[in-house]
Amino acid sequence: VQLVESGGGLVQPGGSLRLSCSVSGYTYSTACMGWFRQAPGKEREGVASLDFVGVKTQADSAKGRFAISKDKNVLYLQMNNLKPEDSTMYYCAADRGGGVGCGLRTLAYQADRLGFWGQGTQVTVS
Secondary structure, eight states: EEEEEEEOOEOTTTTTTTEEEESSSOTTOOOEEEEEOOOOSSSOOOEEEEEOOOEEEEEEETTTTTEEEETTTTEEEOOSSGGGGOOOEEEEEEESSSSOOOOHHHHHHHHHHHTOOOOOEEEEOO
16 A cells, blocks of 8 residues: 655645645555644644545644545645644555544554555645
């Protein structure tokens, strides 16, 4: 399984970016996927997740500004009204599904257990 993020970059406050996570070698039809972010020296933070029937979970910091979506084998995170505090590395994660739930903590645990993480893409808002 390979998850490859792209779309990060430098943007001014109030601007927008759309992150993409391309998935290959992955055929779990009931899977949960999501986005996390982590700054150096800080704890990993869940941003948003999406289960196989389209149910979304979002962190409070993402509500109203970020939107998660999926099209075939690509997971997206549309980020609007970006703030300097959104600057960090963003990671894509996935599990194998199977009905374990798609909350952000559950997804992070499953992704850690399976090693289903991307390499990250840097977002800088300045």
